[in-house]
Amino acid sequence: METQKLPCSCLYCFRDSLGRITEWLTFDNMHHQWLLLAACFWVIFMFMVASKFITLTFKDPEAYSARQELLFLTAVPDAGKLPGEKHFPEELKPTGAMLPDSQLAQPLVYLERLELIRNVCRDEALRNLSHTAVSKFVLDRIFVCDKHKILFCQTPKVGNTQWKKVLIVLNGAFPSIEEIPENVVHDHEKNGLPRLSSFSEAEIQKRLKTYFKFFIVRDPFERLISAFKDKFVHNPRFEPWYRHEIAPGIIRKYRRNRTETRGIQFEDFVRYLGDPNHRWLDLQFGDHIIHWVTYVELCAPCEIKYSVIGHHETLEDDAPYILKEAGIDHLVSYPTIPPGITMYNKTKVQHYFLGISKRDIRRLYARFEGDFKLFGYQKPDFLLN
């Protein structure tokens, strides 16, 4: 049979059936061969279409994050060589907010978050809870990436270490994330990630006006639980001052039951944070309070016009969006987020507040109400009533 002489090996398995079909369609040998050749190309074409469809529909999240990680680990310091889609002239590069086109393309949710902040900032009744001075304390919280014109305000206990690593690599002090020693991430003498406070007044204003600015928030009470666990229960880093100096200070002033001798409890912590006179102890604790003061006190969201606010609860979407808006998505990607860890866990919150008096919880809410309202977190009525 002639079909065996066909150049297309792909047709091999279809040979017999196609041969039979073509036998009663063809008039001579020439026609016979041309028809089979056409059929062969048709099969290849259909296979290509089908395979495209299969990869689109069955792309599993695991494979996706593996790819993200790969991209992240191979962060390329030199932007020029990459075929990125976003190549703006240097002056236009930093912020999405400056480019009308990309404003239009922004998913509504991010614009709504900024709109909510604007509205809550105008609410006179919340003024004390939403406003703060752009002091040295705030400028110390903001990290600068001049190369890509980015400002990042640090909100501890909301996955900030990963963002700092991203910026350290972009600044060029280290070629990739995994080459940053763990002890250097938070060592601002060595990591090449300057604080905004280290610049002159004019340089600070210039950066605040023109750079892409962002920070990440999460449910305020979950953040406090995370801070309590991380600093007073586990403390994975070696930071003995939390348990040996700060905890005894809180217990001395706020423990209700004087015969109770256990180490610091979440209840003691809640009573300290909810005390309208907490500043008295805050001053003694110094900058360690960054782990539990409000987002307002850390980042001054009513005074500084941020470009994007990320939410920990939707970090899977927000992290790539921030990288894109900052114009660095072709250089780095956010490390893989383990499934489930960013979700709000009501059971956990209930568990931690169990047995703590309503009065103390209401006082805590009264202090953090600004954070709840500014960033759209629901008032936790299940704890307050």
Ligand SMILES: *[C@@H]1O[C@H](CO)[C@@H](O)[C@H](O)[C@H]1NC(C)=O
């Ligand atoms: C805001 O704070 C000021 C000064 O601490 C105080 O006098 C004022 O009563 C507060 N306003 C509200 C609405 O709590």
Ligand SMILES: *[C@@H]1O[C@H](CO)[C@@H](O)[C@H](O)[C@H]1NC(C)=O
């Ligand atoms: C105070 O703590 C002690 C020791 O843990 C305990 O035996 C006692 O019942 C507590 N008193 C109150 C009122 O909770």
Ligand SMILES: *[C@@H]1O[C@H](CO)[C@@H](O)[C@H](O)[C@H]1NC(C)=O
């Ligand atoms: C929520 O927290 C509780 C208590 O800490 C834990 O047992 C549970 O697994 C968590 N749920 C989820 C979905 O992570």
